[in-house]
Amino acid sequence: MRIIAQQDRCVGAGQCVLVDPEAFDQNDDDGTVIVLRPDPRTDAEIGRAREAVNVCPGRTLSLEP
Amino acid sequence: MTKATISLRRPDPYNPPKEHVELQAEAPISRVKLTDGRELWLLTRHEHVRAMLSDTRFSSDRRDPRHPSHSPYMSGHRQQLIEMDPPDHTQLRRSIVGEFTVTRLAAWRPRIQEIVDEAIDAMLAGPSEVDLVEALSLPVPSMVISEMLGVPYADHDFFQENSADFIRADTTPEERGAAYGRLKEYVAGLVQRKIESPGEDLLSRQLAAGMAPEEAVSVGFLLLIAGHETTANMISLSVATLLDKREHLQALRDDPQLTVGAVEELLRYFTIAEIGAARLATEDVEIGGVLVRAGEGVFGLTNTANRDATVFPEPDDIDFTRMARNHLAFGFGPHQCLGQNLARLELEIVLATVVRRIPTLRLAVPFDEIPFKENGPNYGVYELKVAW
Numbered sequence: 001m002r003i004i005a006q007q008d009r010c011v012g013a014g015q016c017v018l019v020d021p022e023a024f025d026q027n028d029d030d031g032t033v034i035v036l037r038p039d040p041r042t043d044a045e046i047g048r049a050r051e052a053v054n055v056c057p058g059r060t061l062s063l064e065p
Numbered sequence: 066m067t068k069a070t071i072s073l074r075r076p077d078p079y080n081p082p083k084e085h086v087e088l089q090a091e092a093p094i095s096r097v098k099l100t101d102g103r104e105l106w107l108l109t110r111h112e113h114v115r116a117m118l119s120d121t122r123f124s125s126d127r128r129d130p131r132h133p134s135h136s137p138y139m140s141g142h143r144q145q146l147i148e149m150d151p152p153d154h155t156q157l158r159r160s161i162v163g164e165f166t167v168t169r170l171a172a173w174r175p176r177i178q179e180i181v182d183e184a185i186d187a188m189l190a191g192p193s194e195v196d197l198v199e200a201l202s203l204p205v206p207s208m209v210i211s212e213m214l215g216v217p218y219a220d221h222d223f224f225q226e227n228s229a230d231f232i233r234a235d236t237t238p239e240e241r242g243a244a245y246g247r248l249k250e251y252v253a254g255l256v257q258r259k260i261e262s263p264g265e266d267l268l269s270r271q272l273a274a275g276m277a278p279e280e281a282v283s284v285g286f287l288l289l290i291a292g293h294e295t296t297a298n299m300i301s302l303s304v305a306t307l308l309d310k311r312e313h314l315q316a317l318r319d320d321p322q323l324t325v326g327a328v329e330e331l332l333r334y335f336t337i338a339e340i341g342a343a344r345l346a347t348e349d350v351e352i353g354g355v356l357v358r359a360g361e362g363v364f365g366l367t368n369t370a371n372r373d374a375t376v377f378p379e380p381d382d383i384d385f386t387r388m389a390r391n392h393l394a395f396g397f398g399p400h401q402c403l404g405q406n407l408a409r410l411e412l413e414i415v416l417a418t419v420v421r422r423i424p425t426l427r428l429a430v431p432f433d434e435i436p437f438k439e440n441g442p443n444y445g446v447y448e449l450k451v452a453w
Contacts, residue, residue, distance in 0.1 A: 011155075011399045012162035014406055019390065021167070028169065031162035055390045057401035059119055 002064045003038045003049055010060040016052040020045075024052060033060060071097050071107065071364070073339045074439045078432075079306075080381065081336075081368040085109060089369045094355045097364075105133045105343075105362035106355070111373035111393065113353045114342060114365035119398035123344035123363060124150050133362030134343035143283045147291075147400060154399060160276065161284060162403055164213070164267050170406050173209070177411060180208045181418045189422075194429050194452040198301050201419075202449070203229060206296035206411055214285055215266025216255060223251070228293055252285045292404040295337060298438070298445025299408065300415050303331045305449055306383070307420070309432040316385060317420045324420075327385040328412045333392035334383055336368045337444040341396055367393040425453045 003023070012031025016024035023037040023045070040049040046063075053061045075082055088095055089109035097107040108114050117123055127134050127148045146157055163169070181201075188200045207225050216224055230236050230244035256268060256278050263269035267288075271281055307314040317323055342365035346357045357363055371392045372380040395402035402408070419426065428435075429450035436447040 011401060012159060012166065013395075013401050014165075014167040015390065017167040018406070018409075026166040026168065027163070028166065029163045030159040031166050032159070051390065057119065057397045058399060 001040050001046055001049065003035050003040065003052075004062045004064055005033050005035050006060050006062075007032050009058045011058040013057050015055040015057065016061060019052045019055060020048040023049065071099060072440070073444075075437065075444065078435070078437050079334075081366075081372060085366055085369045086372065089366075089373065094353050099133065103133065103362065105364050106357055108352065108363065108365045109369040110353070111370040111376045111391075114367060114370040114393055115397050116352055117344060117363055117365050118342060118393070118396055118400070120350060121151055121399065122346065122348045122350050124347050125154070125344060125400055126150050129345055131360055131362060132343065132345045133364055134340060143279060145283060145287050146403075147287065151399060157280070157284075158399070158403065160271065160274065161267075161288075164270070165403055165406060167406055170410055173213075173407075174410060174414070176212065177205075177209055177414050178418070181205055181414050182422075184208075185418060185422055189453075194450065197304060197449040197451045198297065198446065199229075199448075201415065202297040202300040202304075203293075205300065205415060206293050209407070209411060210289055210292050213267050214255070214288065215259065215264045215268055220251070224248075227251070228289070231290075248289065249282075249286055252289065253282050256281045256285060288404070291402075292407060294445070295443055296408050296411055298337050298443050299332065299335065299412055301446045301449045302335050302337070302444075303327075303412065303416055304419060304426075304451070305428065305432065305435060305446060306331065306334075307416070308426060308428045308451065310383065313383060313385065314420065317416065318424075321417055321421070323385045324413050324417045325409075326388050327416060328409055329390060329392070330383055330385050330387050331412075332394040332409075333371045333377065333387075333389055335444060336371045336392070336394045338367065338394070338396070338442070339444055340364070340442055342367050342393075365393075367396065423453050427452055 010032040012026060014026055016033055017026055025034040025036055026032065027034055040046045049063055053063050072082060093110045094113060095107050096104055098104050108117055125148055126132065146154065149157065184201050184204050188195055204225060207228055208221065211221055211224055227244045227248050231241055231248065259269045259272055260278060263273060268281055268285055317327060344363050346359050346361050346363060348359050350357050371394060374380050377389055395405040429452040435449060438445045438447060
């Protein structure tokens with residue numbers, strides 16, 4: 001599994017960081033997403049990645065097999 | 066196709082209007098009439114509201130007379146962030162949103178805790194019955210945003226009085242307009258002072274980064290207004306609910322870690338921004354099998370969307386363990402509330418502190434006699450008499 005972020009769509013809402021602060025952070029200047037852990041492995045990590053994709057208001061994130 | 070007039074009145078303070086809930090079941094996408102006679106599309110399901118709000122073919126630009134939103138005090142002003150479309154919106158939002166990242170806000174936690182503790186100290190030092198709106202709900206977000214914007218301490222009273230006048234129920238439109246004027250003038254003066262002697266605050270940083278002064282006034286004013294009454298309303302509604310439905314209060318006492326989930330659930334449950342999700346279709350767009358034509362207004366009812374049983378099982382139950390982060394209380398898409406994580410932080414700290422520090426807190430009036438705000442842009446309470 002791989003987390004893909006389309007930075008140009010990011011609105012800096014930080015919802016991904018709330019879901020999983022170990023996998024996501026935000027750029028201090030413009031709030032855009034920084035993917036800290038692009039390859040979720042455990043079921044828990046994958047579950048949180050899916051939730052981050054779901055709550056992302058900019059539809060910035062996606063999860064690829 | 067159903068034709069109904071939208072009324073935002075909530076006869077049951079805990080639930081969205083029954084007609085809206087019925088629409089969700091019977092005609093989830095319908096034509097409705099605004100009270101001024103204009104017709105628009107009303108979306109009531111979570112899926113449809115989300116799709117609309119994240120689709121940039123729906124415009125937020127209220128300068129177009131066909132746009133369905135109302136903003137009575139905003140006419141003749143500079144276009145605000147919330148009224149812009151990409152790419153202008155993206156650029157301006159990105160310049161400010163860095164101030165509101167989860168990490169930057171976490172640094173505010175100790176100061177917000179101090180502000181909340183000071184407000185509660187003052188409350189407990191006086192008579193043992195107060196209006197919580199005045200004692201806690203309004204001062205906390207007001208102090209927090211004042212400090213973020215770099216409003217000098219000496220101006221806090223002016224600031225709180227005028228914001229209260231702008232928000233209160235018993236002020237006339239003229240008084241509200243005058244308070245609005247004084248606040249705008251104040252923010253313009255504040256920006257001028259930040260130009261002459263910059264400080265360590267949001268406005269100074271924006272100006273130093275090249276933001277035009279008139280833009281800084283517009284942004285400062287928006288942040289001031291947007292993060293103020295909304296948060297105050299959520300504080301009041303949340304405390305009122307805990308004091309009315311005491312099993313939830315007990316749950317927070319037994320496990321303070323539930324507070325984060327409680328904040329999320331209360332945001333979903335009340336969804337206080339009544340008319341935030343209004344857009345104008347700029348192209349023909351199909352939503353849920355219905356063709357919305359270019360030039361038609363659309364209104365996403367976040368309120369019923371957040372009670373959509375297909376997304377939130379038993380949606381009318383309050384469940385602090387639900388952790389339903391996909392609610393639409395802060396909207397969705399590129400305009401999703403810029404200050405949402407600040408609001409979450411303030412609510413979390415206020416609720417945890419109230420529960421911990423005032424164990425005997427109770428409603429001083431029966432729940433159904435609380436004056437709820439109806440037919441306004443934000444649901445809330447005007448006054449919340451509590452005792453301990």
